[in-house]
Amino acid sequence: MLSLIVLCAGQMMIVIDQNIVNVALPTVQKSLGFSPENLVWVVNAYVIPFGGLLMLAGRLGDLISRKSVFITGITLFSAASLLCGFAGNEFTLIAFRFVQGVGGAIASACILGMVATTFTERRKQAQAIAAYSFASAGGGAIGPLLGGVLTDLVSWNWIFFINAPIGAVVVLVASRVVPKDRGLGLGKGADFLGALLVTAGLMLFVFTIVNAEQAGWGSTQTLVMGPVAILLLVGFVVREATAAQPLLPLKIFRSRPLTAANIVQFLMIAGMFGLLYFGTLYVQRVLGYPSLQAGLGFVPIAVVIAAISLGLSTRLIMKFGRRSMLCTGLVLIIVAFVLLTFARAKVSYVVDFLPATLVMGIGFGLAAPAMMGLGMSAVPANEPGVASGLFNTTQQIGGAIGLTVLSAFVSARTSGLTDSGASETDSLLGGYHIAFLIAAGFVFVGLVCAAVMLRTGAAGQAEAEKDAIAQTRGTVKLSIPGNADESFEQPRPDGRWSIECRNAL
Numbered sequence: 001m002l003s004l005i006v007l008c009a010g011q012m013m014i015v016i017d018q019n020i021v022n023v024a025l026p027t028v029q030k031s032l033g034f035s036p037e038n039l040v041w042v043v044n045a046y047v048i049p050f051g052g053l054l055m056l057a058g059r060l061g062d063l064i065s066r067k068s069v070f071i072t073g074i075t076l077f078s079a080a081s082l083l084c085g086f087a088g089n090e091f092t093l094i095a096f097r098f099v100q101g102v103g104g105a106i107a108s109a110c111i112l113g114m115v116a117t118t119f120t121e122r123r124k125q126a127q128a129i130a131a132y133s134f135a136s137a138g139g140g141a142i143g144p145l146l147g148g149v150l151t152d153l154v155s156w157n158w159i160f161f162i163n164a165p166i167g168a169v170v171v172l173v174a175s176r177v178v179p180k181d182r183g184l185g186l187g188k189g190a191d192f193l194g195a196l197l198v199t200a201g202l203m204l205f206v207f208t209i210v211n212a213e214q215a216g217w218g219s220t221q222t223l224v225m226g227p228v229a230i231l232l233l234v235g236f237v238v239r240e241a242t243a244a245q246p247l248l249p250l251k252i253f254r255s256r257p258l259t260a261a262n263i264v265q266f267l268m269i270a271g272m273f274g275l276l277y278f279g280t281l282y283v284q285r286v287l288g289y290p291s292l293q294a295g296l297g298f299v300p301i302a303v304v305i306a307a308i309s310l311g312l313s314t315r316l317i318m319k320f321g322r323r324s325m326l327c328t329g330l331v332l333i334i335v336a337f338v339l340l341t342f343a344r345a346k347v348s349y350v351v352d353f354l355p356a357t358l359v360m361g362i363g364f365g366l367a368a369p370a371m372m373g374l375g376m377s378a379v380p381a382n383e384p385g386v387a388s389g390l391f392n393t394t395q396q397i398g399g400a401i402g403l404t405v406l407s408a409f410v411s412a413r414t415s416g417l418t419d420s421g422a423s424e425t426d427s428l429l430g431g432y433h434i435a436f437l438i439a440a441g442f443v444f445v446g447l448v449c450a451a452v453m454l455r456t457g458a459a460g461q462a463e464a465e466k467d468a469i470a471q472t473r474g475t476v477k478l479s480i481p482g483n484a485d486e487s488f489e490q491p492r493p494d495g496r497w498s499i500e501c502r503n504a505l
């Protein structure tokens with residue numbers, strides 16, 4: 001249990017850091033003299049390496065050791081955080097944020113895989129994945145609150161300083177309590193060309209997406225870098241299809257649950273970023289709440305996610321199945337976004353925002369553990385790191401694309417209302433309504449994918465087990481003195497081997 005706590009603490013620290021900075025940006029700009037065009041790079045310098053290195057880091061965990069890669073990542077992340085807090089100008093803060101993103105990717109890529117392999121019994125694994133889901137979702141909701149508290153009561157530097165002592169404790173405890181694991185060896189998947197293609201492609205793709213709004217979708221930069229990034233990623237797929245020891249074995253996508261779970265996560269996170277980003281803007285710019293109160297406004301969703309993920313989700317999943325809970329959760333998330341499209345300007349947080357966030361919390365608390373459990377349950381025992389990295393990559397890409405698309409629609413709608421003579425508040429509100437409606441559309445598509453791709457009943461379970469067996473089947477040869485050599489296959493659906501002794505002495 002202590003190993004699960006320390007892994008979830010590491011995940012929550014990394015997720016919080018992705019959101020804690022947003023609230024402090026105005027103060028950072030004033031303190032360090034950031035120009036408006038460079039301020040966005042306090043966020044982007046972290047996001048780009050984080051999104052680009054997850055796949056590679058996850059595979060390195062499988063090849064070297066997931067525990068060693070995790071501890072290395074947390075150490076680098078914590079050290080870079082400390083340096084960010086001491087940054088005295090634009091260049092140093094952006095540079096250290098880049099290093100922080102590298103460390104975050106290295107650590108985060110292995111955590112889900114470690115959770116899935118440490119807890120193999122179905123109920124315990126469901127409970128562990130539920131705790132991981134809370135760490136991920138709860139960290140996203142707690143980030144704005146912690147950022148507001150530290151910025152208002154201490155200084156912006158402490159949004160970075162706070163990671164150093166937490167990271168030190170995580171490293172110390174993890175080195176003692178997280179079970180040791182032995183990697184496959186670099187010779188089993190050290191595809192350096194594939195690593196170069198996927199890292200360059202993902203980093204360039206994330207850079208193009210997050211910078212598209214500032215540079216313009218029709219700018220030369222976007223029109224050139226976007227296709228180049230896609231070509232690099234296509235080259236990576238071609239490479240993995242032909243490499244003797246691929247970085248990302250494409251056979252992993254034969255698993256329908258894993259593929260469906262990643263598609264659903266991509267769409268769900270694309271929508272959820274709408275709540276975290278535009279919900280914060282709604283509370284601040286429309287309802288007029290200061291940063292601290294705006295952060296407090298997201299506490300209820302974190303509490304609800306914790307209550308559902310850590311309390312009810314495991315029992316409901318064991319009783320009704322992962323697919324049912326995933327679809328139920330997605331429906332509730334859609335309902336929450338639809339409720340937000342009716343939010344008004346001259347009412348209170350309790351009336352217009354709180355009910356939707358509570359429904360959102362219930363939905364996410366049900367959907368996220370079921371989704372991750374579905375995906376990881378079909379992963380071969382020797383590839384949880386790359387599957388974990390894949391999950392984190394789809395999450396980051398989904399968030400980047402979702403936020404960029406929503407921002408484009410919000411800007412267009414807000415400008416249109418302003419040009420037609422609407423007040424600033426009404427124009428902003430109209431833009432946020434569009435964001436919430438499109439976010440609901442993202443999640444609805446995810447719901448359709450889940451319903452179509454994931455089969456119900458025994459047939460679906462049999463297919464998931466068949467996929468897992470197909471990817472782990474092999475032959476074990478035992479030589480027993482005084483007996484004939486015995487060769488037989490006995491894989492279990494969870495990717496582990498059940499050894500059967502025959503003709504024993």
